[in-house]
Amino acid sequence: MLQDCPTQTLSRRSSFVLETARLQLRKPTLADVKAIARLANDRRIAEMTRRLPHPYAAADATNFIKTIAGEQHETVFLIEHERAPVGMVGIDWADEDAPELGYWLGVNHWGQGFATEAARAVIDYVFDEFEDVTQLVSGARVVNPASRRILEKCGFQWTGVELHRFLALGSSTPCDRFKLDRHVWASLKAWSNATRR
Ligand SMILES: CC(C)(COP(=O)(O)OP(=O)(O)OC[C@H]1O[C@@H](n2cnc3c(N)ncnc32)[C@H](O)[C@@H]1OP(=O)(O)O)[C@@H](O)C(=O)NCCC(=O)NCCS
Secondary structure (H helix, E strand, O other), rough: OOHHHHHHHHOOOOEEEEEOEEEEEOOOOHHHHHHHHHOOOOHHHHHOOOOOOOOOOOOHHHHHHHHHHHOOEEEEEEEEEOOOOEEEEEOOOOOOOOEEEEEEEOOOOOOOHHHHHHHHHHHHHHHHOOOOOOOEEEEEEOHHHHOOOOOOHOOEEEEEEEEEEEEOOOOOEEEEEEEEEHHHHHHHHHHHHHHHH
């Protein structure tokens, strides 16, 4: 659910809040630097995400927040549960034809369905608010079954394997690639709304 939507046309910046049953997704600010660094500073996260360095210091979080503050090609949300940060989710719009979904959670928060819940909220936001978007893409290292499962639960379909560079690994590694077509998302939404009644 989109909350506090500004009156001007929605931009791709996350200057509003998405709410789910258990989570709030909002734009990260410099006040979140310590919490983000504490959550992200774990090799188990860095080795599964392309751009997270390891170790991850407060300075890395500060740079990240300053970078995303001024740009349009990345929409980033801090995921909060009971008002405490638990991870991040976002969309990289670098390829306009195939915006890419990404996410990570602090290790203490794994296994509670948070990533799936946050991913679904962002997927709904993109397809609801940007009618020209026909598909989303995402990916997961072939050794990351949890992320693969999240994408499948959200309706993504496997499209193949590509090599991608991971900063914390210092090398490239095989990744499963997935896409979610708008019509698949719409069918799943219709089915879930019908079964909820
Ligand atoms: C991947 C990650 C986001 C999962 O977060 P999470 O909140 O625990 O995920 P969810 O609970 O929403 O869903 C995980 C699903 O994977 C399943 N799963 C977890 N570990 C698994 C494993 N080893 N093998 C198979 N399935 C697994 C869970 O059972 C769950 O599926 P279910 O709901 O059908 O039971 C989290 O582990 C993380 O941040 N990892 C490091 C960063 C990362 O991998 N980011 C994604 C980059 S593509």
